[in-house]
Amino acid sequence: IKMPSKIKNIIIFIVILVIVVSVYLFFFKSKPEVPALSSAVEGSLTGLNVSSDTTYADVGQEFLALLLNVKNIHLNDGIFTDPAFATLHDSSIVLIPEGNEGRANPFAPIGVDQVLPASVTPPPLPPITDTGTPPSGGGGSGLQP
Numbered sequence: 001i002k003m004p005s006k007i008k009n010i011i012i013f014i015v016i017l018v019i020v021v022s023v024y025l026f027f028f029k030s031k032p033e034v035p036a037l038s039s040a041v042e043g044s045l046t047g048l049n050v051s052s053d054t055t056y057a058d059v060g061q062e063f064l065a066l067l068l069n070v071k072n073i074h075l076n077d078g079i080f081t082d083p084a085f086a087t088l089h090d091s092s093i094v095l096i097p098e099g100n101e102g103r104a105n106p107f108a109p110i111g112v113d114q115v116l117p118a119s120v121t122p123p124p125l126p127p128i129t130d131t132g133t134p135p136s137g138g139g140g141s142g143l144q145p
Contacts, residue, residue: 079085
């Protein structure tokens with residue numbers, strides 16, 4: 001494909017210009033200055049109204065006020081008396097280790113592994129009994145109706 005020399009020269013000029021601009025932006029453009037650690041900490045306290053002229057005592061007072069507001073939060077524990085909650089049962093799966101989990105200390109240098117004797121067995125797990133009552137406390141993971 002033959003192109004006129006004028007169009008060919010324009011394309012070459014544009015490619016060279018793009019390369020020069022890219023090199024300038026990559027190597028010679030100054031990087032933005034990172035603010036000092038103390039100013040970054042003062043400006044990054046979320047939930048607090050912090051300005052550059054705020055002292056640490058003011059920030060402490062405002063944080064204490066927020067902390068006291070959290071103390072006034074009351075949660076409704078009526079869900080624990082709900083019949084639907086009482087019918088839940090724990091169906092979690094107990095995982096039994098196979099005995100080949102890996103090195104005793106994975107961060108020890110290679111060749112310094114501590115090998116346990118073959119006669120050492122893990123202690124027996126307590127038997128699982130279903131009493132029909134919901135578990136006390138704890139999160140709700142593994143619970144199904």
